Amino acid sequence: MVLSTTEENYLKAIFKLSLKSPENISTNNIAAETQTTAASVSDMMKRLAEKQLVAYEKYKGVQLTDIGKNIAIELIRSHRLWEVFLVDKLGYKWDEVHIIAEELEHIKTPDLISRLESFLGFPTNDPHGDPIPDADGNINNHEPISLNELKALEKGVIVLVKEQSTEFLQYLDRIKLNIGSRIEVLEVNSYDNSRLVRIAAADTVFLSDKVSDNLIVKRV
Numbered sequence: 001m002v003l004s005t006t007e008e009n010y011l012k013a014i015f016k017l018s019l020k021s022p023e024n025i026s027t028n029n030i031a032a033e034t035q036t037t038a039a040s041v042s043d044m045m046k047r048l049a050e051k052q053l054v055a056y057e058k059y060k061g062v063q064l065t066d067i068g069k070n071i072a073i074e075l076i077r078s079h080r081l082w083e084v085f086l087v088d089k090l091g092y093k094w095d096e097v098h099i100i101a102e103e104l105e106h107i108k109t110p111d112l113i114s115r116l117e118s119f120l121g122f123p124t125n126d127p128h129g130d131p132i133p134d135a136d137g138n139i140n141n142h143e144p145i146s147l148n149e150l151k152a153l154e155k156g157v158i159v160l161v162k163e164q165s166t167e168f169l170q171y172l173d174r175i176k177l178n179i180g181s182r183i184e185v186l187e188v189n190s191y192d193n194s195r196l197v198r199i200a201a202a203d204t205v206f207l208s209d210k211v212s213d214n215l216i217v218k219r220v
């Protein structure tokens with residue numbers, strides 16, 4: 001099925017809304033999400049309904065069909081893999097890549113995304129910490145926890161920094177730990193709960209319990 005970029009972006013917007021409140025997606029919600037008017041949203045919903053990508057009844061709201069949902073998840077998968085590529089392989093900063101990935105995600109060459117995924121070593125999260133759906137469309141949505149709740153040999157990605165002091169952030173810079181950093185806990189010292197952590201695929205560092213408590217991660 002050939003879809004326009006606009007149509008695809010609507011499917012993505014509806015999917016994102018469905019993660020927040022699956023029951024109740026109105027044309028107004030979609031208009032707010034896509035920054036357009038409710039009138040153009042209802043026109044678009046009729047078009048997508050004809051293509052059997054959404055189920056749309058005027059007073060009942062909008063739902064993605066299975067086909068529509070699969071297309072949305074594929075776009076998100078492609079988007080997040082391109083973001084990893086841009087940061088890891090082309091050296092872009094993590095705040096620069098979203099807008100580029102918004103365009104790249106629409107390229108539909110067969111095999112491109114699975115080759116990209118394997119070239120990148122099957123990453124599980126994008127540079128912002130969001131999970132990358134696998135080829136079957138499964139998304140791993142783990143709840144954020146403190147790094148000191150990760151056990152030995154568990155892996156995670158840093159999604160948030162609780163403490164914002166300059167001293168703390170400069171310390172994180174020095175040990176090259178950032179939002180989006182992938183980490184693996186190698187050892188936990190049961191005496192003081194400090195832990196030896198591998199950052200990305202290279203450096204290892206000892207983190208105190210206090211530092212770990214201030215780093216929020218998602219298990220991957």
Ligand SMILES: [Zn+2]
Pocket residue numbers: 079083097098099101
């Ligand atoms: Zn993005």
